[in-house]
Amino acid sequence: YVTLLPKPFQIMVILTLLYISSFFLTYTFYFSIFLSPEKLLVLAVATQETDGFHRFMQSANYFKFNVKVLGMGEEWKGGDVGRSIGGGQKVRLLKEAMESLADQEDLVVLFVDSYDLIFAGGPEEIFRKFQQTNHKLVFAAEGIIWPDSRLAEKYPSVRNGKRFLNSGGFIGYARYIQKIVKQWDLHDNDDDQLFYTKVYVDPLQREKLNMTLDHKCEIFQNLNGAVDEVILKFGTERVRVRNTVYNSLPSIIHGNVNTKIYFNYLANYIPNVWNYEQGCTICDQDMVDLLFSLSKQKFPQVTVGIYIEQPTPFLPEFLERFLSLDYPNDKLNVFVHNSEVYHEKHIQKFWEENKDVFRSFKAVGPEENLTQGEARNMGMDLCRKDLSCDYYFSIDADVMLTNRQTIKLLIEQNRKIIGPLVTRHGKLWSNFWGALSLDGYYARSEDYIDIVQGKRVGVWNIPFMAHIYLIKGQTLRNELKNRNVFVLERLDPDMGVFMYVTNRHEFGRLISTANYNTSHYNNDLWQIFENPLDWREKYIHPNYTRIFTDNVLEQPCPDVFWFPVLSEKACDELVEELENYGSWSGGRHEDKRINGGYETVPTDDIHMKQIDFDKEWLHFIREIISPVTLKVFSGYYTKGYAIMNFVVKYTPNRQAYLRPHHDSSTFTINIALNNKGLDFQGGGCRFHRYNCSIESPRKGWSFMHPGRLTHLHEGLPTTNGTRYIAVSFIDP
Numbered sequence: 001y002v003t004l005l006p007k008p009f010q011i012m013v014i015l016t017l018l019y020i021s022s023f024f025l026t027y028t029f030y031f032s033i034f035l036s037p038e039k040l041l042v043l044a045v046a047t048q049e050t051d052g053f054h055r056f057m058q059s060a061n062y063f064k065f066n067v068k069v070l071g072m073g074e075e076w077k078g079g080d081v082g083r084s085i086g087g088g089q090k091v092r093l094l095k096e097a098m099e100s101l102a103d104q105e106d107l108v109v110l111f112v113d114s115y116d117l118i119f120a121g122g123p124e125e126i127f128r129k130f131q132q133t134n135h136k137l138v139f140a141a142e143g144i145i146w147p148d149s150r151l152a153e154k155y156p157s158v159r160n161g162k163r164f165l166n167s168g169g170f171i172g173y174a175r176y177i178q179k180i181v182k183q184w185d186l187h188d189n190d191d192d193q194l195f196y197t198k199v200y201v202d203p204l205q206r207e208k209l210n211m212t213l214d215h216k217c218e219i220f221q222n223l224n225g226a227v228d229e230v231i232l233k234f235g236t237e238r239v240r241v242r243n244t245v246y247n248s249l250p251s252i253i254h255g256n257v258n259t260k261i262y263f264n265y266l267a268n269y270i271p272n273v274w275n276y277e278q279g280c281t282i283c284d285q286d287m288v289d290l291l292f293s294l295s296k297q298k299f300p301q302v303t304v305g306i307y308i309e310q311p312t313p314f315l316p317e318f319l320e321r322f323l324s325l326d327y328p329n330d331k332l333n334v335f336v337h338n339s340e341v342y343h344e345k346h347i348q349k350f351w352e353e354n355k356d357v358f359r360s361f362k363a364v365g366p367e368e369n370l371t372q373g374e375a376r377n378m379g380m381d382l383c384r385k386d387l388s389c390d391y392y393f394s395i396d397a398d399v400m401l402t403n404r405q406t407i408k409l410l411i412e413q414n415r416k417i418i419g420p421l422v423t424r425h426g427k428l429w430s431n432f433w434g435a436l437s438l439d440g441y442y443a444r445s446e447d448y449i450d451i452v453q454g455k456r457v458g459v460w461n462i463p464f465m466a467h468i469y470l471i472k473g474q475t476l477r478n479e480l481k482n483r484n485v486f487v488l489e490r491l492d493p494d495m496g497v498f499m500y501v502t503n504r505h506e507f508g509r510l511i512s513t514a515n516y517n518t519s520h521y522n523n524d525l526w527q528i529f530e531n532p533l534d535w536r537e538k539y540i541h542p543n544y545t546r547i548f549t550d551n552v553l554e555q556p557c558p559d560v561f562w563f564p565v566l567s568e569k570a571c572d573e574l575v576e577e578l579e580n581y582g583s584w585s586g587g588r589h590e591d592k593r594i595n596g597g598y599e600t601v602p603t604d605d606i607h608m609k610q611i612d613f614d615k616e617w618l619h620f621i622r623e624i625i626s627p628v629t630l631k632v633f634s635g636y637y638t639k640g641y642a643i644m645n646f647v648v649k650y651t652p653n654r655q656a657y658l659r660p661h662h663d664s665s666t667f668t669i670n671i672a673l674n675n676k677g678l679d680f681q682g683g684g685c686r687f688h689r690y691n692c693s694i695e696s697p698r699k700g701w702s703f704m705h706p707g708r709l710t711h712l713h714e715g716l717p718t719t720n721g722t723r724y725i726a727v728s729f730i731d732p
């Protein structure tokens with residue numbers, strides 16, 4: 001294309017191209033000779049292999065840094081850095097290390113903390129940025145002066161940038177680093193930052209050591225006082241942060257002082273932990289392979305703590321789900337704390353049926369008067385004190401686990417503390433908090449909603465978790481040995497243990513324990529509003545949805561439709577509830593419950609209203625019955641309104657049958673609540689106009705037929721036992 005241009009321009013273009021390529025050649029040459037990453041040595045201090053240390057090393061290994069760890073296995077004497085002064089031990093360790101390194105002319109040393117620090121850029125990048133400072137020694141900077149604010153006036157002023165020294169990271173030629181650290185003659189618990197600061201604020205030393213600060217966070221980003229300055233910057237391979245004040249892309253992120261929680265959030269992404277293209281890249285690292293490699297005899301031993309700390313709907317279902325978890329029972333030690341008298345019947349039954357099923361079983365009831373905290377610590381201690389306990393699995397009764405593999409999946413993820421994500425159905429409520437406000441309360445991290453909704457999938461380091469979690473027995477006996485955990489919240493960052501939540505699988509959900517009225521007999525029946533999903537699972541016939549998908553629906557007589565609607569449990573609990581209530585009407589004509597006080601075709605019944613179940617029943621009609629109506633009487637939109645909702649009892653020595661009648665309804669539903677042959681003989685329904693009888697009602701199935709004019713009908717005699725039906729006159 002050059003020849004298309006006039007001659008002078010051709011020459012210009014060629015010269016420009018030559019110029020650009022020569023620039024790239026020297027650039028590449030320069031880097032390959034002088035800036036080879038081997039010339040950069042990272043020295044990091046860590047006395048223990050904490051979770052933070054592993055995270056640091058993971059980021060270092062990702063960029064292939066050459067890291068040497070100082071002090072591993074040593075006792076930490078450097079004090080409680082972050083809350084008070086200290087850290088001198090770090091200088092002493094560095095001083096010792098530099099003795100053998102200082103004579104390497106072109107060696108550059110990067111000295112960093114490790115527990116609360118990660119790399120966001122690689123050796124070449126850091127090297128280049130260091131060169132660009134044109135100094136021999138560069139310290140991290142921050143906007144907050146620590147530990148001696150009286151030194152502020154001695155600091156050189158900066159027009160734009162952070163003014164004060166931070167000793168959590170610095171980089172320099174080995175000789176210069178040695179020059180500074182060999183001045184150290186203090187104690188391990190003296191303050192390292194104060195030491196370096198005093199050197200820096202001395203103009204002579206500053207010049208002699210050719211020392212400066214990384215004022216604009218080109219290399220080092222301290223988060224203390226700067227949380228609002230940084231945002232995550234997603235790339236296709238990597239994630240880093242951008243400092244929006246200086247428009248820099250720092251290479252090292254340091255969660256110093258009280259920014260640990262925010263730092264942990266950033267480290268859930270940086271440098272390559274999670275991004276949009278690849279999702280979670282570290283989730284499969286260090287897994288334990290339980291499902292395939294171990295025989296059942298070798299499965300780890302798990303102590304399970306089950307906590308019932310308030311009246312909880314669907315407790316029998318919770319216990320059933322627990323029993324169906326896919327884990328060898330002889331590897332489970334079960335501890336149950338129930339603080340509710342109301343639930344004693346459920347626990348008693350569970351105990352009788354399963355006391356010999358597990359490796360051990362211990363239950364503590366409400367009579368022990370344990371506080372929630374005492375109970376949780378008791379369960380946790382069972383694992384802590386039992387050296388054969390490999391894992392402690394804590395689960396509250398409001399967690400409906402739908403994933404039978406939950407225990408295995410959590411063990412396999414191989415973290416010290418990990419919980420499965422469980423959420424309130426259709427809500428943003430979950431068992432973890434993404435962030436904490438400064439006063440320790442709930443706050444949402446920027447990614448909370450994406451994690452809860454499964455738009456970001458991974459294993460997340462989080463500050464607060466409750467309801468369900470798995471802790472390694474080792475961790476209870478070591479890092480957490482003195483800690484009584486009530487709910488897992490705000491673990492001290494210096495303890496070296498991270499808390500994770502995983503949403504790599506669907507595990508289950510949280511149910512609502514609010515508004516649980518336990519004054520009825522079978523109280524879950526009333527949960528249709530508060531926990532609609534669990535209500536449906538428990539009370540709606542398993543084949544109900546097949547009415548719409550597979551046409552599971554019969555028409556035994558003209559315009560009499562017959563379909564499955566209530567589950568066995570719904571039928572049984574409803575009958576129990578009414579028998580518990582007990583005031584059957586006796587089938588008399590005089591009836592104070594209805595308008596006018598006179599019933600022409602009376603039955604022996606109890607109205608739903610009498611057991612305070614009418615709101616729930618009408619909701620059931622609207623949610624469950626209306627769709628069927630629309631299917632069989634297409635074009636008719638029911639209001640789902642009914643005044644007469646009742647359960648009828650037919651028994652030979654009270655009322656055995658009902659004479660032919662019409663119903664005061666547009667259509668009627670009539671649900672059989674028990675079994676012909678098993679619970680009663682006889683029964684059924686006959687429609688006169690069609691000379692059509694249905695003599696074998698099915699438990700849980702409903703008839704639906706027009707109420708007036710065409711469908712004159714009668715209740716056929718029950719000859720033995722007791723028959724129950726639930727009836728509603730809909731759209732009267």
Ligand SMILES: *[C@@H]1O[C@H](CO)[C@@H](O)[C@H](O)[C@H]1NC(C)=O
Pocket residue numbers: 134135136207210211
């Ligand atoms: C630091 O050293 C560089 C050369 O590496 C030199 O150009 C610069 O002037 C020195 N700065 C000070 C403050 O001495």
Ligand SMILES: *[C@@H]1O[C@H](CO)[C@@H](O)[C@H](O)[C@H]1NC(C)=O
Pocket residue numbers: 367368369
């Ligand atoms: C349990 O606590 C209640 C109320 O605090 C008290 O009245 C009762 O005596 C306590 N029972 C036992 C066994 O400590």
Ligand SMILES: *[C@@H]1O[C@H](CO)[C@@H](O)[C@H](O)[C@H]1NC(C)=O
Pocket residue numbers: 517518519520611612
């Ligand atoms: C619980 O149900 C009973 C019986 O229906 C009722 O009297 C009571 O007011 C309800 N309690 C609450 C807190 O709703």
Ligand SMILES: *[C@@H]1O[C@H](CO)[C@@H](O)[C@H](O)[C@H]1NC(C)=O
Pocket residue numbers: 542543
């Ligand atoms: C649901 O339908 C299937 C197939 O017709 C049947 O085998 C099963 O027993 C039904 N379930 C119940 C609870 O009736």
Ligand SMILES: *[C@@H]1O[C@H](CO)[C@@H](O)[C@H](O)[C@H]1NC(C)=O
Pocket residue numbers: 691
């Ligand atoms: C009614 O049906 C029965 C058998 O189902 C039959 O014996 C009887 O004759 C029928 N009655 C009328 C009036 O059709």
Ligand SMILES: *[C@@H]1O[C@H](CO)[C@@H](O)[C@H](O)[C@H]1NC(C)=O
Pocket residue numbers: 681720721
């Ligand atoms: C009536 O039912 C009882 C049990 O409920 C049974 O023992 C008896 O044999 C039944 N009688 C008839 C006539 O079926």
